[in-house]
Amino acid sequence: VQLQASGGGLVQAGGSLRLSCAASGRPFSSVCMGWFRQAPGKEREFVAAMTWRVYNIYYADSVKGRFTISRDSAKGTVYLQMNSLKPEDTAVYYCAARITYPTYRDYSDYTLYGYWGQGTQVTVSS
Numbered sequence: 001v002q003l004q005a006s007g008g009g010l011v012q013a014g015g016s017l018r019l020s021c022a023a024s025g026r027p028f029s030s031v032c033m034g035w036f037r038q039a040p041g042k043e044r045e046f047v048a049a050m051t052w053r054v055y056n057i058y059y060a061d062s063v064k065g066r067f068t069i070s071r072d073s074a075k076g077t078v079y080l081q082m083n084s085l086k087p088e089d090t091a092v093y094y095c096a097a098r099i100t101y102p103t104y105r106d107y108s109d110y111t112l113y114g115y116w117g118q119g120t121q122v123t124v125s126s
Contacts, residue, residue, distance in 0.1 A: 001025040001115040005095045008120030011085055015124070019080040021095030021117055032056075032098045033078040035069065036110055037091035037122075046108035047093070048080060051101060058107045063089075085124045092119040 007019040021033065034049030048069040050057045057069060068081040078095060096113035106112055 001031075001097055003095050003097060003115055003117035005093065005117035005120045008093060008122045010123045010125065013085060013087055013124055013126050015085050016081070016083045017085065017122060018082065019093055019095070019120060019122075021078045021080075023076045023078070023097060032100075032102050032107070032113075033069075033071065034058075034096045034098070034107075034113055035078075035080045035093060036096060036113075037089075037093045038119075039091040042091075044094075044110050045091075046110065049102060049107050050078070054101070056102070058102070060108070082122070085122075087124045087126045089122060090124050091122060093122050094119045 002024050004022045011017055032049055032051045035047040036044050037047050038044045046060050047063055048059045048067055050069050066084045071078045095117040097115040098113045
């Protein structure tokens with residue numbers, strides 16, 4: 001599985017960006033795709049995740065109501081629409097994939113995601 005993230009950039013507070021993560025490789029018969037972020041000096045943080053087939057969706061409390069994760073199964077692509085961006089959203093955003101179904105106890109555990117994209121920088125100015 002190869003993941004290619006894109007769509008980051010510089011935006012003013014209150015603005016929007018859409019990140020894309022194109023996946024290629026083995027069929028995604030039971031894979032969950034997620035987005036994580038890491039700001040300088042901070043630990044990697046869960047943002048959102050969704051499963052390909054069962055269509056379960058998870059969000060971090062900090063982004064609920066502002067970010068939306070979606071997918072285009074035909075293209076093998078997952079999106080993260082980010083609205084009402086805040087300076088604290090500034091980070092490198094990574095897409096990730098796991099080959100096991102998440103549970104409500106482990107969907108945010110980045111150690112369970114075995115495949116990672118290269119990261120894309122999102123900077124929100126105040």
